Amino acid sequence: MSRKIYVFDTTLRDxxxxxxxxxxxRQKLEIAExxxxxxxxxxxxxxxxxSPEDLKAVQTVAEQVKGPVIAGLARAVPSDIDxxxxxxxxxxxxxIHVFLGSSDIHLQKKLRxxxxxxxxxxxxAVKYAKKYCEDVEYSTEDASRxxxxxxxxxxxxxxxxxxxxxxVPDTVGYAIPEQYGELIRRLRERVPALDKVILSVHCHNxxxxxxxxxxxxxxxxxxxVECTINGVGERAGNASLEEIVMALRTRKAFYDAHxxxxxxxxxxxxxxxxxxxxxxxxxxxxxxxxxxxxHSSGIHQDGILxxxxxxxxxxxxxxxxxxxxxxxxxxxxRAALRHRLxxxxxxxxxxxxxxxxxxFLDVADRKKEISGQDLxxxxxxxxxxxxxTYTFQSLQIMSGNTMQPLASVTLMKDGQPHTDAATxxxxxxxVFNCIERIVGQEGKLRDYDLKAVTMGKDALxxxxxxxxxxxxxxxxxxxxxxxxxxSARAYVNAFNRFFANGNL
Numbered sequence: 001m002s003r004k005i006y007v008f009d010t011t012l013r014d015x016x017x018x019x020x021x022x023x024x025x026r027q028k029l030e031i032a033e034x035x036x037x038x039x040x041x042x043x044x045x046x047x048x049x050x051s052p053e054d055l056k057a058v059q060t061v062a063e064q065v066k067g068p069v070i071a072g073l074a075r076a077v078p079s080d081i082d083x084x085x086x087x088x089x090x091x092x093x094x095x096i097h098v099f100l101g102s103s104d105i106h107l108q109k110k111l112r113x114x115x116x117x118x119x120x121x122x123x124x125a126v127k128y129a130k131k132y133c134e135d136v137e138y139s140t141e142d143a144s145r146x147x148x149x150x151x152x153x154x155x156x157x158x159x160x161x162x163x164x165x166x167x168v169p170d171t172v173g174y175a176i177p178e179q180y181g182e183l184i185r186r187l188r189e190r191v192p193a194l195d196k197v198i199l200s201v202h203c204h205n206x207x208x209x210x211x212x213x214x215x216x217x218x219x220x221x222x223x224x225v226e227c228t229i230n231g232v233g234e235r236a237g238n239a240s241l242e243e244i245v246m247a248l249r250t251r252k253a254f255y256d257a258h259x260x261x262x263x264x265x266x267x268x269x270x271x272x273x274x275x276x277x278x279x280x281x282x283x284x285x286x287x288x289x290x291x292x293x294x295h296s297s298g299i300h301q302d303g304i305l306x307x308x309x310x311x312x313x314x315x316x317x318x319x320x321x322x323x324x325x326x327x328x329x330x331x332x333x334r335a336a337l338r339h340r341l342x343x344x345x346x347x348x349x350x351x352x353x354x355x356x357x358x359x360f361l362d363v364a365d366r367k368k369e370i371s372g373q374d375l376x377x378x379x380x381x382x383x384x385x386x387x388x389t390y391t392f393q394s395l396q397i398m399s400g401n402t403m404q405p406l407a408s409v410t411l412m413k414d415g416q417p418h419t420d421a422a423t424x425x426x427x428x429x430x431v432f433n434c435i436e437r438i439v440g441q442e443g444k445l446r447d448y449d450l451k452a453v454t455m456g457k458d459a460l461x462x463x464x465x466x467x468x469x470x471x472x473x474x475x476x477x478x479x480x481x482x483x484x485x486x487s488a489r490a491y492v493n494a495f496n497r498f499f500a501n502g503n504l
Contacts, residue, residue, distance in 0.1 A: 002252065002255075002256045002257050002258045003223070003256060003257045003258070004223075004257075004258060004259070004260070005218055005222075005223060005224070005225055005248065005257050005258065005259050006041040006042065006198060006200075006223060006224040006225070006259075007039075007040045007041050007042070007224075007225060007227065007241065007244075007245065007259050007260075007261055008040070008041065008042040008044065008071075008200060008202075008224050008225065008226040008227070009035050009040040009042065009043055009044065009226075009227065009228065009229070009241060010044040010202075010226055010227070010228055010233075010238065011031065011035070011228040011229045011232060011241075011273060012028050012031060012032060012035075012043065012044060012045050012046055012061070013044040013045065013046050013047055013073055014044070014226075014228060014233045014234065014238055015228040015229070015232035015233050015238065015273070015277070016046070016277070017233065017234040018232055018233065018234060018277065018279060019446075019466070019473055020278065020446070020447070020466040020473040020474070020475045021232070021277040021278065021279055021475065022473075023057070023276060023277065024053075024057070024386070024500070024501075025053070025056060025057040025060050027276045027384070028045065028046070028057045028058075028060070028061055029057075029060050029061055029064060029065070030272070030276065030384075031269075031272060031273060031276060032045060032061040032064075032065045033064075033065055034265070034268070034269050034272055035065075035068065035229075035269065036065050036066065036067045036068050037262065037265055037269075038261060038262055038265045038266070038269050039259075039260050039261045039262040039265070040068050040241075040261065041068055041069060041224075041260065042068055042069040042070075042071055042095065042224075043061065043065065043068045043069070043070055043071065044071045044072075044073060044097060044226075045057070045058040045061040045062065045070055045071065045072060045087075045088070046058040046061075046072060046073070046087070047072070047073045047074075048072045048073075048074070048080075048083040048084050048086065048087040049074065049075070049079070049080045049083045049084070055083060055086065055087050058070075058072050058087035058088060059086070059087050059088075059090070061091075062087060062088045062089070062090050062091035062094065063090045063091070065091075066092050067092070068093070069091075069093040069094070069095045069135065070088050070091035070092075070093065070094060070095065071088065071094075071095040071096070071097045071137065072084035072085075072087045072088045072094075072095075072096060072097065073097045073099065074096060074097065074098050074099075074125075074129070075098070075099065075100070076098050076099065076100040076121050076122055076124075076125035077125070078125075078128055081096060081098065081125065081128050081129045081132070084096045084097070084129075085129075085132040085133060088133075089132070089133075093135070094133055094135065095133065095135040095136070095137055095165075096129040096132060096133045096135070096136050096137070097136075097137040097138075097139065097167075098122075098125045098126060098129055098136065098137070098138050098139070099138070099139035099140075099141050099167075100118060100121060100122050100125065100139075100140075100141060101118070101140075101141040101142050102118070102140040102141060102142060102143055102146040102150065102151055102154050103141075103142035103143070103145040103146040103147075104146075104147065105142065105145060106141060106142045115150055118154075119150075119153060119154055119157060122138065122154055122157065122158055122161075123157050123158060123160075123161045125138075126138055126158050126161040126162055126163050127161050127162060130161070130162035134164070135164050135165070136162060136163050136164055136165070137163065137164065137165035137166075137167055137200070138158040138163040138165070138166055138167065139167035139168075139169055139202065140154055140155065140166070140167070140168060140169070141169060141171050142169070142171040142172065143168040143169050143170070143171070143183075144168075144169070144170040144171070144172075144174050144175040144179075144180060144183065145172070145174055148183075148186065148190075151168075151187070152187065152190050152191050155168075155187065155191050155193070155194065156191050156193050159191075159193040159194070159196060159197055160193065163197060164197055164198065165197060165198045165199075165200050165224065166194065166197055166198070166199055166200065167200040167201070167202055167224075167226065168183070168184065168187065168199070168200070168201055168202075168217075168222075169201070169202035169203070169204075169226075170201070170202070170203045170204060170210075170213055171202075171204060172204060172206055173203065173204035173205055173206025173207050173209065173210060173235075173236060174206070174207070175203070175209065175213050176207075176209065176213075177209060177212045177213050177215070177216035178216065180201075180203075180213045180216050180217055181213075181216030181217055181219055181220040182220070184199070184201065184216075184217045184220040184221055184222050185220040185221060187199070188220075188221045198223045198224050199221065199222050199223050199224070200222065200223070200224035200225070200226060201213070201214055201217040201218075201222045201224070201225055201226065202226035202238075202239075203217075203226075203238070203239045204233065204235065204236065204237070204238060204239075205231060205233070205235075205236040205237045205238060205239065206235060206236045208236070210231070210237070210238060210239035210240070211231075211239050211240055211243045211244055211247070213239070214227065214239045214244050215244065215247055215248075215255070218244075218248070218255060218257055219255060225239065225244055226238075226239070227239040227240060227241040227244055228240070228241060229241055229242070229269055229270055229273040230242070230270050230273055230274060230279070230281055230285070230288065231243070231285075232273065232277060232279055240286070240287075241261075242266045242270065242286075242287040242288055242319065243286050243287055245259050245261045245263065245266070246263065246266075246286075246287050246314055246318075246319065249263065249318075250313055250314060263318050263319055263320070264317070264318065264319065264320045265320055266287065266288065266319040266320055267288055267319050267320035267321050268320050268345060270287075270288035271288075271376065271380055272380065272384075275380045275381065275384050275477065276384050277475070278464050278466070278475030278476065278477050280449055280451065280464055287314070287319055288319070292316075292321075293312065293314075293316040293321060320345075328340055328360075328364065328369065328370040328375065329364060329369055329370065330361065330364035330365050332364070332370075334357060337356075337357060337360060338353065340372075340375060341353075341356070341375070341379065344372060344375065344376060344379075346379055348379075348383075352382070352383060355382045356378060356379050356382050356383075359378050359381075359382055360375070360378055363378060363460065363479070363480070363481060366458075366480075366481045366482070367458045367460065367481045371453075373453050373460075374453055374460045377453045377460060377462060377479050378460075378479065381477055381478070381479055385493070385496075386493075386496050386497050386500040387496070387500055388496050389413060389439075389495075389496050389499040389500070390411040390412065390413050390418075390438070390439060390492055390495065390496060390499075391411065391412040391413075391492075392411060392412075392478075392485075392488060392489050392492050393410040393411055393412050393417060394409070394410045395407060395408065395409045395410070395431060395434075395484070395485060395488055396408045397427045397430070397431070397484060399426075399427040399430075404423050404424075404425075405423060405424055405425070405426055405427045405429070405430040406421060406422075406423050406430060407421065407422055407423075407424065407427060407430035407431045407433070407434045408420070408421040408434065409421075409431060409434040409435055409438065409488065411435070411438050411439075411492065418438045419438075420434050420437045420438045421434060422434035422436075422437055427484055428448075428484055428487045431484060431487065431488045431491070432445065432487075432488075432491050435488065435491050435492060435495065439495050439499075441469055441470075441495060441498065442469075443467040443468065443469045443491075443494070443495065444467065444468040444469075445465060445466075445467055445468075446466040446467065446468050446473055447464075447465065447466035448463070448464075448465050448466075448487075449463070449464040449465075450462070450463050450464075450483055450486070450487065453479065458481055459481070460479050460480070460481055461479065461480060461481065461482070461483040461486040462477070462478075462479045462486060463477065463478050463479070463483065463486040463487040463489070463490040464476070464477050464490060465477075465487070465490045465491055465494055466494070467491065467494040467495070467498075469494070469495070469498045470498070472498075474494045474495070474497040474498050475494060475497065476489075476490040476491055476492070476493035476494030476495070476496075476497065477489075477490050477493055478490035478491075478492070478493055
C-alpha cells in the first residue's frame with residue numbers, strides 16, 4: 001500500500017498575496033467549496049490578523065465548507081493566535097497554523113532576537129494555540145537556510161509542546177532538490193519525535209524548483225505538501241498543486257505515494273482560480289495550460305492518432321479537460337446551450353443561465369461558432385462578476401495613424417445610460433479615459449494582458465487589467481470578439497470591484 005500524502009492548499013492565503021489578486025468573502029467561499037470538491041485535505045483559508053475582512057472571510061469558509069481541515073495562519077504571538085481561533089473555531093475540523101523564523105538571517109535581520117529567545121517564543125506560541133485547538137501546525141520559517149542543529153532543537157521542542165504538524169518551508173525558494181530531500185531525510189533521522197506528527201513541506205518557486213523540491217521531500221519522508229492551484233503566490237509563486245499531484249499519480253511506482261485528489265476536478269479548479277484572481281495561466285503551463293495537450297508537429301500528430309501514449313503521459317480527461325464536438329452558433333436554442341453547459345459540467349440556476357444566455361447571444365451574433373473554450377470563458381466571467389454598479393452598453397471609436405483617437409462609451413447605472421467621450425494616445429487608452437470620466441474616478445493602469453481564447457480571425461478576445469484606484473489595486477476581466485470592447489469590459493469590471501468594496 002502506497003503512502004498517503006496530505007495536500008495542504010494555501011491558494012486562499014499564500015496565493016492571495018499576489019498584488020491585485022485580493023479575493024472578497026464570496027470569492028473565497030466559492031474557491032474553498034471547489035477545493036473541497038477537488039479533495040484537498042487542508043484549506044488554509046487566510047491570515048485572520050491581516051484585516052477584519054480576511055477574518056470574516058476565514059470565518060465564512062470555516063462555517064460553510066465541510067470535509068477538509070480549515071486552517072488559519074498566525075504569527076507566534078497571542079493576539080494573532082486569538083484571531084486565528086476566532087476565525088476557524090466553527091470549522092468541522094479546525095487548525096491553527098503558527099509560524100516563526102528559524103534562520104539566523106530572519107532572527108537577526110527581521111526579528112532582532114537571539115536563537116534561545118526565539119525558541120522559547122515558538123514553544124509558548126504552540127502551547128498557547130494548543131489551549132484552543134487540538135490540531136496545531138508549526139512552521140519553521142526559512143528552514144532551508146537555518147542552522148541544522150538549531151532547526152532540530154526547535155522542531156523537537158515544538159512537538160513536545162503539542163504541535164501535531166511540523167512544516168519545514170523553503171520560504172525563499174533557495175533550496176536545491178538533492179539538498180532539500182537530504183534535509184528532510186536527516187531531520188527524520190535526528191528528531192525521533194517527528195514519528196509522532198505529520199512532517200510537512202512548503203516550497204517557493206524563486207529558482208523554478210518548488211515542485212521538484214516538494215517531490216524530493218516526499219521521496220525522503222515528507223507526509224504533507226503545501227501548494228497552490230496554478231502555482232500562484234507571492235514573488236515567483238508556490239509549488240503547483242496540479243503538478244505535484246499528477247507527478248505522484250503518473251510516477252506512482254517511483255514515489256510509492258498517492259493523494260486523495262479528485263484529478264478530474266483539476267482543470268475546473270484551475271480555471272476558477274485564474275478567473276477570480278484574474279491571473280492568466282501561461283499557455284505552456286504543465287497540466288492546465290492551453291497547450292498542455294496540444295500537438296502541432298506532424299510527427300507528434302501522427303503518433304497521437306496511432307496511439308495517444310506515444311506523446312501523452314497523461315490523458316486530458318484525467319484532469320478534467322474534455323473535447324466536445326457539438327458546435328454552438330447564434331441559431332442554437334436554449335436547449336442546445338443547456339445541453340452544452342451540462343456537458344462542460346455546469347449546473348446553473350435559472351438566473352445564472354439567463355445571464356449566460358444573454359452574453360452568449362451577444363457574442364454569437366458576432367462570431368460564427370462558439371467553441372467549448374469560448375463558452376467556458378463566457379460562463380466563468382458571468383458567474384464570477386461582482387455586483388455591477390456600472391454595466392457596459394456600447395462604444396464607438398474613431399482612430400487612425402494620422403489622428404488622435406477618440407472614444408465614446410455608454411455605461412448603464414441604475415437603468416439609466418451614461419455617455420461620455422474622451423481622447424487618448426490610442427483607442428484603448430481613449431476608452432479607458434472615457435470610462436474614468438463616466439464613473440468619476442481616476443485609475444492608473446498597472447498591468448494589461450490581451451489574448452485570444454481560441455484560434456482564428458474571429459477568436460474571442462480576453463482582456464485582463466490591474467488598475468490602481470485610490471492607492472489599491474483592483475483586477476478586471478472581459479471578453480469579446482472585439483478586443484477594444486473586451487478591454488473596456490475589463491476596465492469597467494475593475495471599477496465595479498472598487499465600488500463593490502464600499503467606495504461609492
